[in-house]
Amino acid sequence: MAKGTIIRFDLSAPKIAAKAKAGQFVIVRVNETGERIPLTIADKDEFAGTITIIFQIVGKTTALMRSLKEGDLIRDVVGPLGRPAEVENLGTVVMVGGGTGVAILHHVAKAFKEAGNYVISIMGARDRELIILEREMAQISDELVITTDDGSYGQRGFVTDPLKKYLGERYDIKLVYAIGPIIMMKNIVKLTKQHQVKTLVSLNPIMIDGTGMCGGCRVKVNDQTMFCCVDGPDFDGFQVDFDELILRNSLYLKEEKDSLLFSIR
Amino acid sequence: MLDHDVKYLRFKSYLNTYCPHCQNSFNVDKKSHKQLEFKAVYEGQPIDLFLSPYLDVFEVEASIPLKKDDVLDDLICPHCNNSLIKKDIQCGECGSHVAYVTITAVSRLIPFFICTKYGCEWHGLTKKDERHIKLKIPRQNMPEQDQTLRVHNHQEVPYGYTSELALLEAGRCLQCKNPQCVTGCPVNVDIPVFVALVADGQFDAAAKKIKERNVFPAICGRVCPQENQCELKCILGVKDDPVAIGRLERFVADYERKMELVKIPMAAKNTGKKIAVIGSGPGGLTVASDMRQLGYSVTVFEALHELGGVLTYGIPEFRLPKSVVQFEIDYLKQLGVRFELNHVIGNIYTIDELLEHFDAVYIGVGAGLPMFMGVEGENLGNVFSANEYLTRMNLMKAYRFPEYDTPMPKGNRVAVIGGGNVAMDCARTAQRTGAQEVTIVYRRSRHELPARIEEVHHAEEEGIRFMLLTSPIRYIGTDSNRVKAMECIRMKLGEPDASGRRRPVPIEGSNFVQDCDMVIIAIGNGPNPVIFSSSPNLKRNKWGYIEYNPETMETSIENVYAGGDIVTGSATVIQAMGAGRIAANAMHAKLQSKK
Numbered sequence: 001m002a003k004g005t006i007i008r009f010d011l012s013a014p015k016i017a018a019k020a021k022a023g024q025f026v027i028v029r030v031n032e033t034g035e036r037i038p039l040t041i042a043d044k045d046e047f048a049g050t051i052t053i054i055f056q057i058v059g060k061t062t063a064l065m066r067s068l069k070e071g072d073l074i075r076d077v078v079g080p081l082g083r084p085a086e087v088e089n090l091g092t093v094v095m096v097g098g099g100t101g102v103a104i105l106h107h108v109a110k111a112f113k114e115a116g117n118y119v120i121s122i123m124g125a126r127d128r129e130l131i132i133l134e135r136e137m138a139q140i141s142d143e144l145v146i147t148t149d150d151g152s153y154g155q156r157g158f159v160t161d162p163l164k165k166y167l168g169e170r171y172d173i174k175l176v177y178a179i180g181p182i183i184m185m186k187n188i189v190k191l192t193k194q195h196q197v198k199t200l201v202s203l204n205p206i207m208i209d210g211t212g213m214c215g216g217c218r219v220k221v222n223d224q225t226m227f228c229c230v231d232g233p234d235f236d237g238f239q240v241d242f243d244e245l246i247l248r249n250s251l252y253l254k255e256e257k258d259s260l261l262f263s264i265r
Numbered sequence: 266m267l268d269h270d271v272k273y274l275r276f277k278s279y280l281n282t283y284c285p286h287c288q289n290s291f292n293v294d295k296k297s298h299k300q301l302e303f304k305a306v307y308e309g310q311p312i313d314l315f316l317s318p319y320l321d322v323f324e325v326e327a328s329i330p331l332k333k334d335d336v337l338d339d340l341i342c343p344h345c346n347n348s349l350i351k352k353d354i355q356c357g358e359c360g361s362h363v364a365y366v367t368i369t370a371v372s373r374l375i376p377f378f379i380c381t382k383y384g385c386e387w388h389g390l391t392k393k394d395e396r397h398i399k400l401k402i403p404r405q406n407m408p409e410q411d412q413t414l415r416v417h418n419h420q421e422v423p424y425g426y427t428s429e430l431a432l433l434e435a436g437r438c439l440q441c442k443n444p445q446c447v448t449g450c451p452v453n454v455d456i457p458v459f460v461a462l463v464a465d466g467q468f469d470a471a472a473k474k475i476k477e478r479n480v481f482p483a484i485c486g487r488v489c490p491q492e493n494q495c496e497l498k499c500i501l502g503v504k505d506d507p508v509a510i511g512r513l514e515r516f517v518a519d520y521e522r523k524m525e526l527v528k529i530p531m532a533a534k535n536t537g538k539k540i541a542v543i544g545s546g547p548g549g550l551t552v553a554s555d556m557r558q559l560g561y562s563v564t565v566f567e568a569l570h571e572l573g574g575v576l577t578y579g580i581p582e583f584r585l586p587k588s589v590v591q592f593e594i595d596y597l598k599q600l601g602v603r604f605e606l607n608h609v610i611g612n613i614y615t616i617d618e619l620l621e622h623f624d625a626v627y628i629g630v631g632a633g634l635p636m637f638m639g640v641e642g643e644n645l646g647n648v649f650s651a652n653e654y655l656t657r658m659n660l661m662k663a664y665r666f667p668e669y670d671t672p673m674p675k676g677n678r679v680a681v682i683g684g685g686n687v688a689m690d691c692a693r694t695a696q697r698t699g700a701q702e703v704t705i706v707y708r709r710s711r712h713e714l715p716a717r718i719e720e721v722h723h724a725e726e727e728g729i730r731f732m733l734l735t736s737p738i739r740y741i742g743t744d745s746n747r748v749k750a751m752e753c754i755r756m757k758l759g760e761p762d763a764s765g766r767r768r769p770v771p772i773e774g775s776n777f778v779q780d781c782d783m784v785i786i787a788i789g790n791g792p793n794p795v796i797f798s799s800s801p802n803l804k805r806n807k808w809g810y811i812e813y814n815p816e817t818m819e820t821s822i823e824n825v826y827a828g829g830d831i832v833t834g835s836a837t838v839i840q841a842m843g844a845g846r847i848a849a850n851a852m853h854a855k856l857q858s859k860k
Binding site: 075080 | 568569570578606607608609612613633634635637639643644646647649650652653656657660661662666667668669670671672673745746747793794795798
């Protein structure tokens with residue numbers, strides 16, 4: 001994995017591994033005082049009974065997870081949660097992933113490839129250090145484009161640039177599947193809307209229980225309130241209210257910082 | 266004054282008017298208001314005793330001066346001339362056949378317990394007199410935490426009865442021949458018998474009596490809406506206050522727990538059959554307990570990381586201490602029930618898969634999908650569902666943030682939408698986190714508030730404002746998309762609707778804006794879709810709840826039972842337990858006949 005901030009775990013969870021499908025997630029609570037955080041299943045190995053999660057260190061819980069060593073235990077892992085991605089043979093599909101979103105994209109792209117699609121993958125990151133799963137993605141993609149914001153690797157620019165090119169050149173693209181920062185998904189949807197290409201986005205709002213109980217993860221889709229954990233996480237990108245989602249996801253930034261400071265102290 | 270004396274009635278009357286051997290009391294003719302004469306023997310000499318029997322004043326005089334604590338050799342009933350002392354039994358203390366009479370000039374005590382052992386009618390009070398006396402005792406209040414102090418902590422508000430209060434309260438029960446209270450109880454606890462045991466001081470036996478029908482009296486005694494169930498039917502309640510059955514239930518359960526008298530019952534011989542229970546809420550735990558005791562091996566699946574369902578994530582610590590819930594769960598563990606945490610049935614296993622490994626399945630997942638009103642601005646920051654708020658606070662212990670990692674939602678002016686128990690819980694929790702003003706916004710009037718009266722009362726004591734006949738129509742956000750105010754409309758009550766309550770009708774043009782920086786929406790829950798998505802053959806009714814046979818609680822899938830909120834919609838803890846009990850009995854009957 002990329003050094004430092006992006007971490008990969010293989011968790012031994014045979015029951016979940018046996019059931020997990022692409023696009024589903026797990027909720028993890030590291031220790032007794034920990035919070036519950038949703039992490040998408042990036043891969044699974046039914047025979048070894050493991051699931052793979054990939055995360056970036058953004059807050060206290062992920063920082064805490066970084067300190068775990070091989071063989072350590074995580075207090076709670078619950079899953080698989082959410083609806084699996086609807087995978088079918090459509091012809092040509094474009095898979096777009098930004099940042100750690102690629103971790104999830106990999107699982108879904110693999111499923112689309114196995115279903116017989118022509119898979120074009122576009123993955124983006126801030127810089128070279130944050131590119132993950134390049135080899136794995138290359139294996140399952142028919143075409144792979146990598147972009148970095150600073151141009152330190154692959155094309156310079158955002159994932160929307162190659163996407164725009166593809167949409168302009170190829171008229172057989174049936175589906176765009178996007179996952180990554182909300183703002184990225186928002187821009188992708190803006191673009192695909194112009195070309196009227198069906199777009200699925202995988203959302204990752206703030207969640208607590210992950211079973212439809214709290215409603216903390218609600219998103220507005222087609223002017224209706226949906227619960228990401230049981231109705232999603234994949235939604236029709238054209239109908240998602242991204243602005244609201246951005247604001248909802250930034251509600252606890254201050255507390256997040258307080259929590260980190262507390263743990264350092 | 267009277268209250269004080271009445272409090273110790275039983276003990277004092279024991280000293281005054283009881284034979285220490287047979288514990289029978291002497292009786293007095295109150296109607297005549299005349300002095301009654303007892304024949305007694307004192308130091309070998311026959312003497313006369315006079316009792317002047319006013320209801321409130323009970324005087325004892327003797328023909329020779331007796332001192333306090335003098336011991337009589339014998340005491341004879343003036344009517345049947347039987348000795349009130351059993352000659353063949355000696356006092357364990359002194360070895361003599363004695364009665365013990367304390368002499369006080371005036372004691373405001375009433376002879377209370379009834380002597381019928383000698384077949385002398387006069388020994389006993391008539392039913393009518395007994396009633397008359399009992400009616401004089403007021404319903405006893407539970408001591409509770411001071412209202413100004415308790416809003417600063419999360420500890421339980423009521424302390425519970427002391428044994429004196431419990432004895433007194435239990436003494437109020439008229440022991441009706443045809444007890445209505447039992448019919449009001451969803452699990453038909455034999456209430457008069459347990460209350461009589463309390464009145465007799467046999468607290469442990471009383472707790473065991475309740476447990477024959479209700480596995481978790483400590484929980485039900487705290488959270489049951491008794492005023493709509495057993496206490497509603499109490500005959501005393503017609504003219505006066507009903508017997509505080511719930512408080513007594515709580516007292517005996519706490520007594521049993523604190524005195525470590527809880528015994529793990531022997532499970533019946535293992536039947537070799539296996540039961541899966543989905544959800545570890547009150548209903549699921551009841552099924553688990555019943556079936557385990559009948560000799561089945563039981564596995565309970567829970568989606569969250571802690572057991573107890575709504576008892577753990579929903580009801581706050583100050584109303585139901587988590588140690589009480591934990592105790593009951595430990596009890597089940599010792600009984601041999603297996604628990605599997607973090608298992609979301611529907612995702613990790615489907616019901617069909619469970620049926621491959623288990624002989625029967627019970628679905629007790631509750632109604633866990635919070636409802637929203639669908640008004641503008643509902644997805645603003647700091648607008649929460651009651652479930653989210655309570656889950657953060659209770660399950661994730663956000664009130665101890667940052668020691669616990671889950672952030673605590675904070676607000677200075679908090680509005681809670683809804684008038685049920687959950688709304689009260691949210692409001693009182695918010696008050697405890699230091700909110701300056703907490704308002705309950707409810708669209709009907711005070712009379713229709715669905716919350717328990719006790720909870721409304723507690724909330725008011727703690728300074729929570731009630732804004733009745735009001736409904737929010739829009740939430741207004743700040744630039745950073747957090748709620749800063751809400752627009753409300755006043756309501757009036759119109760014609761009664763299907764539920765029999767008068768329908769609230771908005772008053773045109775009565776809109777006003779109320780400032781608030783946090784909103785908690787507590788207007789109820791719907792069925793969670795997770796379990797259905799994997800079991801399309803599980804039939805649902807038009808509200809989306811599971812269809813079931815009310816006699817057996819069996820669903821459209823054979824050997825799959827369901828009960829609690831997932832079949833009825835949001836209801837109470839005890840109703841879920843009642844459903845669990847019916848299902849357990851039906852399951853047992855069916856599995857037994859299958860042999």
